[in-house]
Amino acid sequence: MLIKIVILLFLLVIIYSLGSAFFFLAKDRGRGDRLVRRLSWRIGLSILLLALIWVAVQSGWIEPNSGPIRPAPLTQPEQ
Numbered sequence: 001m002l003i004k005i006v007i008l009l010f011l012l013v014i015i016y017s018l019g020s021a022f023f024f025l026a027k028d029r030g031r032g033d034r035l036v037r038r039l040s041w042r043i044g045l046s047i048l049l050l051a052l053i054w055v056a057v058q059s060g061w062i063e064p065n066s067g068p069i070r071p072a073p074l075t076q077p078e079q
Helices: 002-028 034-059
Strands: none
Touching: 002 034
16 A cells, blocks of 8 residues: 555646646746756656556556456347
8 A cells, every 4th residue: 555655646746747847837937947957857757656566566566457358248138
């Protein structure tokens, strides 16, 4: 359960970083470097999150789904 909370916190920080980058894009009008720094943080956090998920799957902390969900077989109408 702890790993799921950590993943959720990572996602929230990534969304915050993306939102603040949008704010700096509108405020600085592309003249400052704050936008680039925020987007760089977002990319770094995303890569770190992917690595964390990979380690968690390999360690057995979380388990991926077994495969795609298959629809129930259709039954033939009775005659």
